[in-house]
Amino acid sequence: MAHQIEVDRLSKHYQVHEKEPGLMGSLRAFFARKYRVVKAVEGVSFNIDAGEMVGFLGPNGAGKTTTLKVLSGLLYPTSGRVNVLGFIPHQRQNEYLKQFTLVMGQKQQLMWDLPPMETFLVNRAIYEVPKGDFAAILKELDDLLELGPLLKKQVRKLSLGERMKCELAAALLHRPKVLFLDEPTIGLDVTMQARIRDFIAEYNRRHGATVILTSHYMADVTALCERIIVIDRGRLLYDGNFRALIERVAPYKVLKLQFERPPDLAALAQFGTVARADGLTAVLHVPRAHATDMAARLLSQVEVDDINFEEPAVEDIIRQVFAGQVDGLLSETGMARAS
Amino acid sequence: MLRKYLALMRLNWGLSLEYRAEGVIWLMTNLFSVIMLLVWLSISQAGPVNGFSAADFVAYYMVGLIVRQLTAAWSSWELSFAISEGRLSPQLLRPIHPIHHEITANWSEKIMRLTILLPIVAAVLALTPGVWLELTPAALFAFALSVVGAWAIYFLADYCVGILAFWTTQATAFSNILFGLKIVLGGILAPIQMFPPAIQPFLEWLPFKYMLAFSNEIALGQATGERLLFGLAVQWAWVLALWLLMQLLWRLGVRSYGAVGA
Numbered sequence: 001m002a003h004q005i006e007v008d009r010l011s012k013h014y015q016v017h018e019k020e021p022g023l024m025g026s027l028r029a030f031f032a033r034k035y036r037v038v039k040a041v042e043g044v045s046f047n048i049d050a051g052e053m054v055g056f057l058g059p060n061g062a063g064k065t066t067t068l069k070v071l072s073g074l075l076y077p078t079s080g081r082v083n084v085l086g087f088i089p090h091q092r093q094n095e096y097l098k099q100f101t102l103v104m105g106q107k108q109q110l111m112w113d114l115p116p117m118e119t120f121l122v123n124r125a126i127y128e129v130p131k132g133d134f135a136a137i138l139k140e141l142d143d144l145l146e147l148g149p150l151l152k153k154q155v156r157k158l159s160l161g162e163r164m165k166c167e168l169a170a171a172l173l174h175r176p177k178v179l180f181l182d183e184p185t186i187g188l189d190v191t192m193q194a195r196i197r198d199f200i201a202e203y204n205r206r207h208g209a210t211v212i213l214t215s216h217y218m219a220d221v222t223a224l225c226e227r228i229i230v231i232d233r234g235r236l237l238y239d240g241n242f243r244a245l246i247e248r249v250a251p252y253k254v255l256k257l258q259f260e261r262p263p264d265l266a267a268l269a270q271f272g273t274v275a276r277a278d279g280l281t282a283v284l285h286v287p288r289a290h291a292t293d294m295a296a297r298l299l300s301q302v303e304v305d306d307i308n309f310e311e312p313a314v315e316d317i318i319r320q321v322f323a324g325q326v327d328g329l330l331s332e333t334g335m336a337r338a339s
Numbered sequence: 340m341l342r343k344y345l346a347l348m349r350l351n352w353g354l355s356l357e358y359r360a361e362g363v364i365w366l367m368t369n370l371f372s373v374i375m376l377l378v379w380l381s382i383s384q385a386g387p388v389n390g391f392s393a394a395d396f397v398a399y400y401m402v403g404l405i406v407r408q409l410t411a412a413w414s415s416w417e418l419s420f421a422i423s424e425g426r427l428s429p430q431l432l433r434p435i436h437p438i439h440h441e442i443t444a445n446w447s448e449k450i451m452r453l454t455i456l457l458p459i460v461a462a463v464l465a466l467t468p469g470v471w472l473e474l475t476p477a478a479l480f481a482f483a484l485s486v487v488g489a490w491a492i493y494f495l496a497d498y499c500v501g502i503l504a505f506w507t508t509q510a511t512a513f514s515n516i517l518f519g520l521k522i523v524l525g526g527i528l529a530p531i532q533m534f535p536p537a538i539q540p541f542l543e544w545l546p547f548k549y550m551l552a553f554s555n556e557i558a559l560g561q562a563t564g565e566r567l568l569f570g571l572a573v574q575w576a577w578v579l580a581l582w583l584l585m586q587l588l589w590r591l592g593v594r595s596y597g598a599v600g601a
Contacts, residue, residue, distance in 0.1 A: 014597060074428050076594050092593075094434035102432055109429035111350065113357050118350055125346030126435050 003047035004178065004210055005071065010080035011234075012041040012066050040066040042234035043080070050177075053204055053211040055225030055242065059322050063234040064214045065104075068180045071212070072102040084178060098127055101171040105183035108167055110155045116166040117151040120173060127174035134173065141169040144199050161192035168199065179203075179211045185220055197223050218314040230321055237321060249326050250312035252285040255295060258306035271298045280305075285312075343435055347443035354444070355451045369404055369456075372527055376400035379529070389532045394469035395559065399530055401460045402472070402558040406551050407527065408452050409486050412494040414441035415517075418501030419510040422596070431593070438498060438585075445494065473560035481567055485554040488574040493521065493550045495581035502585070505592030526552025532561075546581075549574040 018034045041063040048054055056064050069075045070082055073089035073096065082089055087096035110119045124134045142148060145165045150158060158166065164184065172179075181200065185193040197220055204211055204224075215221055221228060221242070228245065230238040238245060255272065257263070259280045268274055271294045272286035286294045295307065320326055379396045382388055391399070418441065421427040430437040464470050500517055504510035522528055524547035531542055531552045542548050553570050556562040562570055 069428075072432060074431055074596065076596075092431065097432060097434040102428075104428075107425070107428065109432075111354070114350070114353055118353060122346045122350050123433075125343045126433050128342075 004050045004085060005046075005048040005212075006081070006083040007047070007067075007071070008045050008081040010041055010044045010067065010070060010082055011039070011078045012063075012070055012075060013078045014038045014040055039234050041070070041231075044231060044234070044236045045080075046229055046236070046239050048210060048212065050210055051204070051208045052227060053200075053213065053225050055221035055228040056212055056214040056231070057221065057228055057318060058214075058231040058237075062232045064231060065182055066234075067231070068102065068182050068212065068214070072100065072180055073097070074102075098174055099176055100178035100180065101174070101176040102180040103167060103171045103182065103184050105164070105186035108155075108163065109170055110163065110166055112156050113154060115152045115154055116147075116158075116170065119155075119170050120151070123170060123173050129174055133175075137173055137175060138169075141172060144202060145169055145195075161188050161195075164188060164192070164196065168196070172203070175207065177207075177209055179209055181211060181213045183214055183216065185215060185217055193217060193220065200224060218318065222314055230318075232322055232324075245321070246312070246314065246317055247288065249317045249320055250285075252287055252312065253291045254310040254312055255284040255286050255291070255298075256308040256310060257282045257284065257298075257304055260303065260305045263302065267302060268298075271295075344439070344443060347440060348447055351440075351444040351447035352450070355447045369407070371522070372400055372404055372407065375528060389530075391530060391532065392469065394467060394471070397467045398464065398470045398472055398559055399555050401464050402555050403527065403551060404456060404460055405453075406486055406489065406554045408456055409449060410490040410493050410550060411449070411452075412445055412490070412497040413514075414438075414445060414494065415497045415501030415514040416511055417441060417444070418498065419504030419514075422501075422504040422510075422592075423508055425597075427596070431596075438589075441498065442494070471560070472558055473563075478557060478560070478563075481571065482554060482557045484571060485549075485557055485574060488571070488578055489550050489554055491578045492546050492574065492581060495578065495585050496546065499581065499585050499588055502588045502592045505595055520547050521550050524548065525550040526555060530555070543569075544573065546577040549577060 014037070015035050016038055018036055020028060044063070044067065056067070058064050066075065070077050071084055071089055073092040076090045085096065085099055087093055089096065110116050120138065123129075124131075129137070145168065147165060147169055150162050150166055153162075155163060155166070168184065179200075184200070185196050188196065200211060200213070201224055203209060211224070213220065213224060226242060227240065228238070228242045229236065230245075252272070254275075257268075259282070262279060263277070263282060265274060265277055265282075268277070268282060268284060272284040274282060275285050276283040291309065295309070298304070299307065376396060379388070379391070379400075380393055383391060383393045383396055387395075418427075418437075421430065421437075427437065430440060464472075496517055497514060500510055500513045502510075503513055524542060524545065526548060531539060531548055534542065549570070553562065553574060556570075557567065
């Protein structure tokens with residue numbers, strides 16, 4: 001097997017039945033059900049190697065979670081071929097189930113009314129983790145996540161962040177080689193997000209685990225993933241280096257200027273594209289390659305009170321990609337990966 | 340496997356203790372058996388009914404209470420909710436069939452209920468004059484075997500009903516039908532001997548009698564020798580058939596699982 005995860009022209013269609021609202025709608029639906037096919041994933045292909053951390057991006061309903069569920073064997077693919085660690089996921093062989101984990105920020109595996117430790121002990125037995133290994137793994141997770149006092153508290157009495165830490169620990173007790181993380185930081189405050197993020201990075205570094213991560217927080221993806229896969233409406237939009245995508249979509253730096261007197265916009269335009277001008281401030285997009293030269297020239301020719309270089313906001317770039325405003329991404333996919 | 344079972348038992352025992360009020364309320368459902376006993380007692384005041392004396396009815400319904408508690412199953416509810424709400428997903432990801440979770444949950448709950456029920460039943464049996472039970476080692480062994488069989492039949496049938504939730508959102512309606520059939524044809528409404536002689540032979544072949552009445556008959560010494568062996572054979576054939584049906588339905592069901600929700 002060439003890659004640890006291989007997805008070849010994967011499609012997953014759901015049949016959903018539709019119902020008009022109200023009593024008549026219910027009656028009609030009872031006698032003549034209307035079905036509609038939802039193409040959640042449509043012809044998606046990608047490969048991932050051992051130890052890679054890949055960000056999986058796309059707007060809501062793009063097919064990210066469906067893809068992760070197919071990779072975990074929860075869903076049968078409608079067509080296409082999927083292979084993870086040499087297994088066909090939907091066969092759900094025990095040997096496969098013991099080697100990966102799926103963490104969903106909005107779902108939990110911890111028993112709601114019992115302390116997390118109870119779930120941990122059950123997982124130890126079910127995943128057949130030897131007692132000595134279990135103690136060592138638990139200690140490591142405790143060190144990284146500071147679980148200590150949480151382990152004996154009822155799960156429902158934990159805060160969202162505390163629960164997420166315990167969820168992650170429960171999901172990693174069998175030391176999986178592949179981690180599917182679906183919105184692991186959803187609803188967490190910034191500090192806790194950063195903690196979880198650091199933990200994932202550290203886990204990947206220590207154990208060489210492969211990670212596929214979906215998140216609505218760009219900070220997660222920027223911090224963790226060199227490579228991203230973008231899908232929308234079930235189709236692959238981009239697969240490749242994250243930086244390369246940013247440079248492709250936003251081949252400029254953002255130059256923020258502050259003036260004492262209203263500037264001459266025509267004069268500013270010769271240094272870059274004026275993205276915004278508003279009284280005493282202006283924002284210029286300056287080509288990356290010439291950013292420093294341009295700034296130097298600008299300073300020598302225009303009277304500027306304050307000047308600041310910034311990277312373009314990742315959120316804006318991704319929004320442009322989602323909105324389909326960037327053409328020819330897919331054709332670049334292979335190229336971008338090589339770079 | 341043993342270690343996995345012990346771990347699951349431990350977990351579910353913890354949950355049973357957590358939800359102990361629920362267990363006590365469930366015991367109230369036995370009220371129906373007690374009412375039926377009172378009905379049959381008043382009928383049998385004039386003399387034995389189809390070979391059942393008043394004391395026989397007491398023995399039948401008291402043993403029935405125990406058998407019913409030992410063989411009760413309700414996993415279709417858990418399973419159908421888990422399927423329709425997507426909560427089955429974490430269970431499907433574990434390297435153990437989700438049915439084992441339900442089995443251990445079922446067993447731990449029983450320990451809880453029996454500790455309450457057993458002393459009451461023993462007292463009633465001891466205080467009722469003329470009660471006679473078949474207590475030879477062979478009969479006790481056959482009784483135990485039949486109770487395990489009765490549990491397996493009802494549990495598997497109920498689990499199959501739960502699996503229907505892969506296709507319909509109303510699987511629990513079917514579990515009510517199954518429960519109703521058990522009450523009427525399984526010997527809770529009336530012992531099989533009270534049914535019209537014309538339909539009794541059919542009941543011998545249907546699974547419902549083997550969910551409860553058959554074990555009662557063994558305890559009361561009404562099923563011995565050839566009758567006993569025939570009953571056990573039919574019962575365990577049903578266990579096997581339902582096991583195979585469960586496997587088949589499961590395989591088809593998981594295929595159409597939608598893993599809804601996140």
